[in-house]
């Protein structure tokens with residue numbers, strides 16, 4: 001295992017309890033193993049991920065397979081990440097709120113990464129799935145609860161995130177983090193720890 005992988009596995013130990021409880025669904029068909037990354041977490045009841053899953057430090061996702069208006073969730077090194085295919089209404093809502101009273105100010109564009117052609121793809125939002133309060137995994141469209149601002153809701157203590165993953169209400173201090181990721185083709189992204 002690489003040094004990076006070891007750190008990820010350590011982080012996994014800290015988050016595994018919350019993650020197991022809160023992770024509901026993953027569209028595994030959209031996720032490809034990248035390097036040692038073997039990411040598959042189909043059911044909340046799944047027990048401890050295999051050692052190679054804990055060690056994973058990257059995952060490749062075919063974003064064309066994410067249904068509009070929904071998301072998929074992947075685990076990398078035991079940490080959750082969301083890949084959301086936003087609707088035009090959700091995108092417009094995110095842009096409209098760029099200048100709202102934001103606890104952790106950031107424009108929606110600043111939270112997107114460029115595709116290979118240098119353009120942004122506002123339909124696809126990639127965020128960490130770890131609430132910035134105490135580390136629960138928020139629920140979202142797949143669980144039928146997107147909170148008061150249409151993004152995600154963390155039921156642990158009531159944090160609401162908007163359609164850009166920005167914190168809007170509740171105790172969480174920061175936006176959902178944007179992970180390191182790159183487009184490797186028009187439809188594939190590679191997320192790295």
Ligand code: FES
Pocket residue numbers: 131132133134135136154155156157158159170171172
């Ligand atoms: S961990 Fe999310 S609101 Fe407390």
